[in-house]
Amino acid sequence: MKTSSLREQVLWIVREIGPCGLVDVCAELRKDREISMNAVQTVLNRLAEQGIVEKTGTRRHYLYQVKPSDEVLRRRAEQAAVDLLSQSGELGLAHFVETMERIQPDTITKLEALLSERRAKKQVESNEPKT
Numbered sequence: 001m002k003t004s005s006l007r008e009q010v011l012w013i014v015r016e017i018g019p020c021g022l023v024d025v026c027a028e029l030r031k032d033r034e035i036s037m038n039a040v041q042t043v044l045n046r047l048a049e050q051g052i053v054e055k056t057g058t059r060r061h062y063l064y065q066v067k068p069s070d071e072v073l074r075r076r077a078e079q080a081a082v083d084l085l086s087q088s089g090e091l092g093l094a095h096f097v098e099t100m101e102r103i104q105p106d107t108i109t110k111l112e113a114l115l116s117e118r119r120a121k122k123q124v125e126s127n128e129p130k131t
Contacts, residue, residue, distance in 0.1 A: 006035075010043045011066070014053055019065040021057075 004012070006029075013028045014020060022041055029035050044064050048055040057063045068076070084092045100107045 006039065007043055007047070010040060011047060011052065014044075014047075014064050015066045019056075019063045021061065021063055025064070 009029060010025055013025050017024060017028070022037060022044060025044065026035065026037050026040050029040060044053065044055070044062075047053040048064065051067060053064045054067045055062050055064055084096060088095075097108070097111075100111070
């Protein structure tokens with residue numbers, strides 16, 4: 001790990017440990033070398049600004065984790081939908097919508113917009129001549 005850049009080392013540590021704080025990353029890096037917390041904090045902040053890692057928590061207790069790719073998110077969502085519908089059908093779907101509304105009320109509006117777009121797209125596709 002010594003030959004890679006500090007940025008690569010920090011990213012590798014965050015990926016391996018999972019959600020972790022500045023102190024955790026510094027402890028891992030200090031196994032191989034001396035490094036200041038400020039240097040590590042700067043790298044973590046830049047990775048967060050670039051959208052490579054997610055930063056959650058409060059000022060003195062931030063946690064960092066690698067941001068999942070769109071493909072990973074798509075697979076997680078697909079598996080969650082399969083699990084929900086296969087285990088509880090329409091009742092599960094109704095509870096899902098209620099939970100969405102309770103946690104983030106604006107997601108219902110976004111869901112309605114997505115459904116409307118999907119319907120419009122299917123309508124256009126069904127009206128296209130078959131070749």
